[in-house]
Amino acid sequence: MSVQQNNPLRGRLNAWFLAAVDSYVNRLLHAKKSALFADLSGTVVEIGPGVGANLTYLAGAHRVIGIEPNAQMRPILERRAARRGVNLEILPVGAEATGLPEASVDFVVCTLVLCTVGEPRRVLEETRRILKPGGKFLFVEHVEAPHGSMLRRLQRLLRRPWRYVFEGCCLDQDTASLIRAVGFSNCEIDQYRLKSPFVPVNEQIAGVAIV
Ligand SMILES: C[S@@+](CC[C@H](N)C(=O)[O-])C[C@H]1O[C@@H](n2cnc3c(N)ncnc32)[C@H](O)[C@@H]1O
Structure with missing residues (x-):
């Protein structure tokens, strides 16, 4: 596996x-998150866990594997997982190629990650590959605001410096279309506008895609 x-x-x-x-x-x-992650069980892979924003929701899983290429996240992530009693295995690789066996996991989860990965389509294909038949991909992501909106104009204005500072994070990616395009048998995607001071990332989607 490449690091x-x-x-x-x-x-x-x-x-x-x-x-x-x-x-x-x-x-x-x-x-x-609590609605989406309510039934997590079995083997759960989290793509890009960062410093452990979702550890609270992972306690019910039998086995948790975090795919986290940023080594600087690791000490905080490990400390927090231990504190919450989550037995987390960390793979220091990109989610484009996890090295995990085909059809081996029950759930893949990710929050605020597909905007940042180098090759989102490959990550989604890899997600579908490692999920068992009937397995679920659960996600919360920030996305492009509707064309012509003020927020969309702001996203376009900020996209380059934002991408540089946040290591590849794309403010105006159409992630919903990418998820729909990789061949999940069923996708339910809810799009909403969050009210937060982090205005450029307030347009979001949350949902489930089933293999
Ligand atoms: C904005 S952070 C989100 C962290 C966390 N999921 C959250 O909700 O706070 C994006 C995360 O994706 C990770 N990441 C970036 N590229 C990745 C890739 N190719 N595969 C897996 N994770 C990646 C980053 O290292 C970072 O931890």
């Missing part, structure tokens, strides 16, 4: 930033 390298400074900055805003963002998203 992805992050920029040492921005990688650390992002780990620090996530740790700082984590509990606030989780409060904003609690209703969405």
